Amino acid sequence: MPEAHRTDPVSEAFESHRDRLRAIAYRVLGSHADAEDVVQEAWLRLSRQDSGTIDNLGGWLTTVVGRISLDVLRAGRARPQVALDDQLPEFTVMLHDAPVPEDLVTLGDSVGLALLTVLDALRPDERLAFVLHDVFAVPHGETARILGKSADATKMLTSRARKKVQVAQRPASGGHQQREVVQAFLAAAGNGQFERLLQLLHPEVKLTAHTPHGQFVTLGATEVATRAKTAGGAAQGHAATVNGRPGVISWSETGTPLALLAFTVTDGRITEITAVTDPAKLALINLPDPA
Structure with a gap:
């Protein structure tokens, strides 16, 4: 980052959120390249915004990234197949002899290739709702504002998406x-x-x-x-x-x-x-x- 940016409090604040924003966009879109594009667009929008009007920068940026990602999904511009992105899936690896924490086999923590493949089968609003709430613990109220829906409708949307993902990922045998x-x-x-x-x-x-x-x-x-x-x-x-x-x-x-x-x-x-x-x-x- 240039010296001028390092002393810019807005730039520094944005950089402190960059990794999380990139992670959200990647899990929604399934493409590192598209995620980087979304985060860059969020930065451009922030640079044009009067920062004094933003009470919660993290929430504001999450909203912007969520809405841009949703637009990308709806426009069909995303590249959900990780293989096409030539990137390595995220792996959590433990030797079989070691105890495996229960949360490693829950869907919300399995964010590698298998989950991205299942998420690709969801509708754009279902996918965003599931990722924001179940993976990143964004409250239903904030997710509702991003989706332009009521909190109750968003809860139902998230629940429906969760059930679809659980059915798709449920092992047929132990x-x-x-x-x-x-x-x-x-x-x-x-x-x-x-x-x-x-x-x-x-x-x-x-x-x-x-x-x-x-x-x-x-x-x-x-x-x-x-x-x-x-x-x-x-x-x-x-x-x-x-x-x-x-x-x-x-x-x-x-x-x-x-x-x-x-x-x-x-x-x-x-x-x-x-x-x-x-x-x-x-x-x-x-x-x-x-x-």
């Missing part, structure tokens, strides 16, 4: 059963059991791989099973919980992270896999130390 499916998949991959891999994969499974050469998406059980046969070494990793879902971390002998895998299991089959093997992106994830 965590133990899901992990058994993942372990069976890794064992089949390590043993080159192609037919067994096909049994464990949903026909429309999606594999998103973050590699040193870029991000690649593979669709379909046959294609994913073919790739999995060459990645059997992941079976030697340590079981982990990634955003409340089964995963695996593997390290080199020197303790350097080699790969992180995260799985979504529905009705006894794997429907989605996220694999991170890019050292630069692994370094950005707060991974636990090797067991």
Whole structure:
């Protein structure tokens, strides 16, 4: 930031809110690039506003960012697919042996790729209401003003959105059963059991791989099973919980992270896999130390 801006109290106040504003816009829009655009527009509007007329800067900025994000959604300009943004989903990772706090498996705290995908299925006003209230704890009254609705209508909107998200994200089987499916998949991959891999994969499974050469998406059980046969070494990793879902971390002998895998299991089959093997992106994830 230029020297002139650092001594500007309005700029300093805005910078103190920037991270939160960016986080709100990203969770609403699903795109880092769009989130940055929204935050920049909020700054431009603030710079044109008489700051003396703003009683609560944080609330004012949240309102502005919320309304701009809603306009972007309604105009269809957002890029909700994280894969198109070539950004790494946010991961909360714990080794399977460690206790997993209950809130890690609640929807409000699972703000990675799976949640963004589900939010994309909501109407724009439902998505904004859910993100503001359930993820960022913005009171219904403030959310209502942003949406231009009554507080009661906003409560109903948020409740409806929450139910839709919970239904979409509800595991079809318990965590133990899901992990058994993942372990069976890794064992089949390590043993080159192609037919067994096909049994464990949903026909429309999606594999998103973050590699040193870029991000690649593979669709379909046959294609994913073919790739999995060459990645059997992941079976030697340590079981982990990634955003409340089964995963695996593997390290080199020197303790350097080699790969992180995260799985979504529905009705006894794997429907989605996220694999991170890019050292630069692994370094950005707060991974636990090797067991």
